[in-house]
């Protein structure tokens with residue numbers, strides 16, 4: 001590295017491909033003194049559970065926590081719109097001193113009277129971890145009283161980072177699935193002829209789960225439920241009654257897939273529907289896992305038709321973008337891997353890549369995919385992102401809501417790959433949307449008006 005890092009303890013979390021032989025450090029607590037780009041535990045849990053459409057999402061804590069995550073996702077629903085609300089117990093100083101349990105019970109009471117929801121998630125926040133309100137017993141008591149599912153989400157602060165929140169959300173979903181066990185026998189006996197799968201790690205941002213659902217239906221495969229995009233409590237409870245689980249967002253859902261395999265013997269497959277190559281490979285792999293020749297033949301037909309449809313657009317954007325350089329900083333490692341390949345499809349090289357929660361094996365794959373000289377970094381802070389984007393002369397940064405202002409202040413193009421975007425980036429239609437968005441931002445005339 002030419003210039004010293006702001007925090008020298010971060011050196012092990014950063015590598016330049018081809019320069020050092022060291023193994024990148026990842027999956028660890030953030031270094032004290034850094035303002036990490038990572039979100040908190042509660043936020044991790046909330047983003048995973050929020051798209052459960054018929055649930056009331058009740059945040060037990062000060063109002064700021066629920067404001068932080070309210071409506072941050074562009075998840076769409078084909079049914080209930082309950083999830084679009086955010087409820088909070090709005091704890092104040094008095095509640096912190098004397099405990100917030102009474103207030104929580106009163107809130108649940110009010111919500112049940114007003115909305116009669118089938119399901120309430122009660123999220124624990126930092127302050128609950130400090131004052132020790134007993135969420136579990138309150139939820140159990142209220143559940144019994146009202147005869148609906150009221151589930152605690154153990155996501156208070158001080159127990160890790162966003163990844164711990166993902167796990168807390170998955171544990172809550174497993175709890176809900178477990179509660180549905182009794183109705184499963186009935187479902188199994190009525191099993192349909194079509195192959196059924198669960199789609200894990202898709203949050204139906206701008207209807208992405210619907211795009212994939214459409215592809216799979218054309219192959220003769222039915223999605224029972226997406227975790228958690230456009231999901232509801234009834235379909236989540238039927239999750240054990242499928243032939244296969246596929247996982248798009250590994251960071252948030254790999255744990256759930258492993259548990260469903262362990263508890264209900266459902267095999268799982270990692271997929272990615274980002275970019276042409278990954279989409280085609282994933283459709284083929286699903287057909288192979290289901291061991292069904294008709295499904296495989298239909299998958300090939302779909303791939304051929306859809307690829308031919310989007311080729312002219314992709315070729316056009318590629319001709320405009322070839323030779324540009326990209327920086328990537330996203331939540332999970334699997335998305336980062338897909339993005340490297342997707343950028344290549346439109347003629348762009350990745351010169352800096354990092355994630356908030358990537359795992360060792362994902363960084364190893366990243367290392368094999370990128371060219372020598374690419375900077376790879378885990379759990380970066382804004383100072384590092386700025387330094388490497390400038391040094392690597394990136395033209396565009398792909399990231400989320402927290403990275404957008406950084407890119408624009410540096411005079412770099414930006415593309416949002418986060419929860420609040422308004423168009424789908426999955427599948428063939430998503431690949432064209434991605435290429436178009438990269439083109440419009442990288443080739444925007446606005447950049448020539450910036451002083452260098």
Ligand code: SF4
Nearest residue numbers: 040042065125126157
């Ligand atoms: S749970 Fe803690 S870190 Fe997360 S928003 Fe609330 S106070 Fe902030």
